[in-house]
Amino acid sequence: MKRIGIDVGGTNTDAVLIDSTTVLGAVKSPTTADVMSGVVKSIEHLVQSHADAVHDLDAVMIGTTHFTNAVVERARLDRVAAIRIAMPASASLLPMVDWPADLREAVNPLRFMVEGGHEYDGRPLVPLDKDAIQDAAMQIRDAGITAVGITALFSPLTAECELEAAEIVTSVLPEARITLSHRLGRIGLLERENVTLLNASLQSLGKKTVDAFRSALASVGIRAPFYLTQNDGTVVLAEVAAANPVYSFASGPTNSMRGAAFLSGRDEGMVIDVGGTTSDIGYLVNGFPREANNIVEVGGVRTLFRMPDLLPMGLGGGTIIDPNTGKIGPRSVGYRITEEALVFGGSTLTTTDIAVAAGLVEIGDKDRVRHLDRALVAKHLAGIHAMIEDGVDRMKTSAGDTPVIVVGGGAFLVPDQLEGVSEVIRVPHAGVANALGAAMAQVSGEVDQVFSGLTRDAAIAAAQEIATSRAVEAGADPKSISLVDAEDIPIAYLPGDARRVRARVVGTISRPRVRLVA
Template structure:
């Protein structure tokens, strides 16, 4: 199978061509403001090495930080109408209440709270107030809002209220983009509603971005299905990803970790990805990034996304170094490294300059850093080593030493010996591990539900069946499915042997 993996970063666009799990060609090119041009350039470098230009590619996987950046930088966001179904319950904390004020101002279009919703076991609280939903649809049309987010109490257990509300809204306002919270996920009304609101405000941008990706493939004469990588290291078909942009928030670091697992042939290790500005440290478990158990904040908004458990340090190849007192980062020259770093004739002392002076890499002109005192170089490298050791220690879940896989363009700073690390593993193509991770991505399905009156084994089996059905709908080959995560939590405060069960399965992309 021949696959292309692309990672669109803030500084560089990386691309790799994989043939039967072998990296045939890799390319790195500057990211462009319109995204499409940078991808076309990277694809041009890849396809130039292929016998038939663009032919014979089975799938293209793209990872992007576009949507996270839009929320963090407060740009390209669409105003959203929030419809919460749950009255008379759930009225004390309305939608947008816990959002940062500047973000809420941009996204809050209208707020409607209507009767309906379900109990923890799927029983209705009260019937859905269809008249109120219809009235909301008319109001949304009058306001000219283009997106709506519907969230109902315990909708992952019973989505009927949300589905009925979405149908009524589309009847009243054809063409309205409606995101339902049960499609996004897990139990926990406020965080699930926040995820739904964020998704709704990004759907328009996701449509434009996905069209740009498709256009890049057409311009490169590549006729292959397009997939977008997700936060958990798996992919969604482009059409589904366009509807659920929030699934792609943390796909950059996730792709690096999956790429590290693939290139090193290791399933359990700590991964340290050193970029130009930051270092991301994560843990691999069964070849996939360990997920964060705590609430994840995106741009100041609490959500419940499947996100990797990551620690980010202000340390990278472009980090500024101060001598007295000694300080490394967090400020960085970023993509201006070739203008600002000393080895390129610039005025700033960076980690890259220290690396060149210590002969850890060969870049620019070494004579421009020949005047650096050896003691400064040694002290800086010792500080970097201590920063990485502390980060690794925070991410470990056991006292025993663990292997560390070094990836990223700045991984020359990682020393061969670190406290708490059994060995430092270097891999081929480590500078484009993120694109490799995109290329090898699989398809997943996940279920998080409360089951009643079933034994633990029966609940897990039922959850597994539902998760497998979701994975197949997303494009997985049924024969390749395997369970990668099972969690079960008895809910002592609920009657009737209630068990909250979460199962995630992954599988290879089905042949087309």
């Protein structure tokens, strides 16, 4: 299958063209301030260099930091209406109570607390107050808000309150973009509500981003279907991704991890992705990133939903080193490295300058760092290596040595020998592993739900059926779908042989080839 993979990072925008498992071309260019022009430039380079090969594309896969950046920057977010169906429980804690004040102010929430929801054993807490939902919907309409997040107590167990509330809101406000918490998060009320409201605040940005990417592709003559990468190392049709932008959080590092698995042929092991601004350390399990089983903060907001288990570090090729104190990072020159680093004629000491001075890599003009004291260079290198070793140790789940696959444009910062590492694996095309991971990604479907009144086998089969339908909706070929993993946990305090079942399936894309428009 012939695809283009693109990954937009904080420092570089990478693009690759692959045919099945063969890399036909790769481009790395600085990320531009407006992002889209950098994407266009990368694709133009591929089209110009591989004019014949770029025809008959199956798909374009894009990884973007748009949505994470919006949360971190407190920008481009919609005003949100939050409806929590849990009264009289949880009355003392309003929606977004634990959000940073500046982020809460950015979304300026209209919050409603409504009677309803369920107990932990599936019994109704109190009847749903439909009149209160109707009144809330009218207030939301009058306020001009279209982004709505609905969260009900124990909705992953039974979603009827959320579904009924959504029908009422839609009847009053047909144009509302509604996010239901049971489709995203897990049991914890506040964390599930948080990710629901983050998703609601990002949906219009999701649509704008997808439209902008579509225009960027069209401007270089590409009409192929395109997908956005997700935080589990898979992709989803762009239109589907626009409705659930939170699933693209942390998609950059997971692209790199999938690329590392592809390039190394390893399904198990640690991956260090060294970019221009940060490094991310993760672990491969069956060729996919290990999933986090605890709370993950996004922009200072506690969430509990599908996220990769990653350790980010403020260490990259553009990381600034203070010449006076010797402190390494966390600030970086980012995409301005070609202007500010010493080897490019700038005045800022970066980790790349240290690597060039030590003879680890040939970048820029090495004569510009000849004046650096050899002892100082060695000291800074030791500090960089100590940061990496500490990160590896923190990500281990056992005391033994583990293999490490190194990718990313700043991979030269990782030495060939590390404490606690059995081998350091270097791969071809390591600098564009993120784009490769995007290009060869499959489409996934996942479910994390509580089932009751079913046998264990029937519950797992039901979960797999739901996951399969979601994969097909996301753009997978039904005939190609296979089960990646499934697990079930009996819940003793619930009646009816209740159990929580998590299942994930993957499949190849089902879209027809589309030619490049001349």
